[in-house]
Amino acid sequence: MAIYNHPDAARMTYWGLYSLQHRGQESGGIASADGQNVNDIKGMGLVSEIFTDEVLAKLPGHIAIGHTRYSTTGDSALLNAQPISVDSTKGLIAIAHNGNLVNLGTARERLERDGALFQTTSDSEIIIQLIAHSKHSTLVDCIADSLRQVEGAFSIVMMTRNRIFAARDPHGFRPLSMGRIPGVDGAPDTFVFASETCAFDLLHAKYERDVKPGELIMVSEDGVTSRYFDTTTEQASCIFEHVYFARPDSKVFGRWVQQSRAEMGRQLARESGVPADLIVPVPDSGVTAAIGYAEESGIPFNLGLIRNHYVGRTFIQPEQRTRDFGVRMKLNPVRSLLEGKRVILIDDSIIRGTTSRKIVRMVRAAGATEVHLRISCPPTISPCFYGVDTPSKKDLIAANKSVKEICEFIEADSLAYLSLNGLLHCCTEGDAEPNTYCTACYTGNYPTQWVDVSEILPATASV
Numbered sequence: 001m002a003i004y005n006h007p008d009a010a011r012m013t014y015w016g017l018y019s020l021q022h023r024g025q026e027s028g029g030i031a032s033a034d035g036q037n038v039n040d041i042k043g044m045g046l047v048s049e050i051f052t053d054e055v056l057a058k059l060p061g062h063i064a065i066g067h068t069r070y071s072t073t074g075d076s077a078l079l080n081a082q083p084i085s086v087d088s089t090k091g092l093i094a095i096a097h098n099g100n101l102v103n104l105g106t107a108r109e110r111l112e113r114d115g116a117l118f119q120t121t122s123d124s125e126i127i128i129q130l131i132a133h134s135k136h137s138t139l140v141d142c143i144a145d146s147l148r149q150v151e152g153a154f155s156i157v158m159m160t161r162n163r164i165f166a167a168r169d170p171h172g173f174r175p176l177s178m179g180r181i182p183g184v185d186g187a188p189d190t191f192v193f194a195s196e197t198c199a200f201d202l203l204h205a206k207y208e209r210d211v212k213p214g215e216l217i218m219v220s221e222d223g224v225t226s227r228y229f230d231t232t233t234e235q236a237s238c239i240f241e242h243v244y245f246a247r248p249d250s251k252v253f254g255r256w257v258q259q260s261r262a263e264m265g266r267q268l269a270r271e272s273g274v275p276a277d278l279i280v281p282v283p284d285s286g287v288t289a290a291i292g293y294a295e296e297s298g299i300p301f302n303l304g305l306i307r308n309h310y311v312g313r314t315f316i317q318p319e320q321r322t323r324d325f326g327v328r329m330k331l332n333p334v335r336s337l338l339e340g341k342r343v344i345l346i347d348d349s350i351i352r353g354t355t356s357r358k359i360v361r362m363v364r365a366a367g368a369t370e371v372h373l374r375i376s377c378p379p380t381i382s383p384c385f386y387g388v389d390t391p392s393k394k395d396l397i398a399a400n401k402s403v404k405e406i407c408e409f410i411e412a413d414s415l416a417y418l419s420l421n422g423l424l425h426c427c428t429e430g431d432a433e434p435n436t437y438c439t440a441c442y443t444g445n446y447p448t449q450w451v452d453v454s455e456i457l458p459a460t461a462s463v
């Protein structure tokens, strides 16, 4: 999140982060500036646990950036919480980064040889260390120079004591949108940047446009300026944002997530329908696809699994132990709906298999006579290096087992996944401009050169 020109920028950022909590639950932070000084407050846990009125009062100013972290490089620890600030001859710069860099080893070594002292173990700090060490004369040139040297996924916002910057990597892996709150009585407008447009709604900000792949935007007293630091790379936006990561009330890569997900459900029903009495979504992320599936198949839909609202997302938990327990604490079956029924469960993805195995058992134990599982994306066979912490091949169930074997493992009566062509159709259908997506976790074809070879070795070789 970033806010430029609002008297209570930190509080606006706090509200925005509240709407983006689903993107990271481990730590959070806000940095603010009043034109002279920059302050920041970071903590472990959820946004609501870190920020109270008292804490927000310590963050004055009309400029702010904020972050919720889902760790992909570096420990889940306070030292890696963001925004990360670095002070140099260019003044203090703070960064909030969504994504994951893939050439960090070489970049970090080079910087350390040049005398950089790293404060964190996360990849994100590399970007501002590169800026701090850049030889270019203006800050914006230093930033463009830095962004040309890093490879991988980065949607970033940065701030100095009086400016905001926003940029997206040339592949446009992760989303980043720009919005505006019109100034009252001729006052200047407030500019807002957020990973997802759902953050704009609460702030009454109007979605203006996406930050484009390879674009660097600067907002200062002189207004908004934009330049491109790379125009040579083909777009490869993360299709998993539409499958799982983003909220259905967000527009991601210029397309409503809700539309894509409902179409995934309809397509799944067309590709692998099965006779049944009831469609049950696996909340939350399976709900929209299940509605589409029910629409297409004509089979009744009901909430046969209830989600405890005080438990967050399980897949993005950093530890398997918490993921295991999390599923049971989070989801509980509704016996009165399931008893004696042939049930089709709809979920968006199977990564490790933690959720599916527990849920199929749960639904059967609650009296379902048949349990069929339908997944609204293809089998996840390869890890992600671009900001989704899908593990190395040995932990990805679909990299090690056939669909038939997975079906046996999760003890379902039948299992089917959406086809890759089906998924691509669902995420592009009706669009004016063709969207180009990364689908590497389903195909193993990575859009960047730098990938960790040890992670993508065949599962048996890496055990």
Ligand SMILES: O=P(O)(O)OC[C@H]1O[C@H](OP(=O)(O)OP(=O)(O)O)[C@H](O)[C@@H]1O
Binding pocket: 244, 282, 283, 284, 285, 286, 312, 313, 314, 315, 316, 347, 348, 349, 350, 351, 352, 353, 354, 355, 356
């Ligand atoms: O195979 P697994 O390793 O168990 O991971 C896959 C599960 O995790 C995700 O849900 P999650 O609980 O994270 O979030 P949600 O509440 O947004 O659905 C996803 O929707 C699957 O249900």
Ligand SMILES: NC(=O)CC[C@H](N)C(=O)O
Binding pocket: 023, 024, 069, 070, 071, 072, 073, 074, 080, 097, 098, 099, 100, 101, 122, 123, 124, 387
């Ligand atoms: N979820 C993210 O965007 C992670 C940012 C960064 N790679 C980190 O691990 O801290």
Ligand code: SF4
Binding pocket: 173, 237, 238, 239, 240, 241, 383, 384, 385, 386, 387, 388, 438, 439, 440, 441, 442
């Ligand atoms: S590998 Fe998968 S999760 Fe990662 S960016 Fe590509 S589509 Fe998204």
Ligand SMILES: [Mg+2]
Binding pocket: 282, 283, 284, 285, 286, 347, 348
């Ligand atoms: Mg889910």
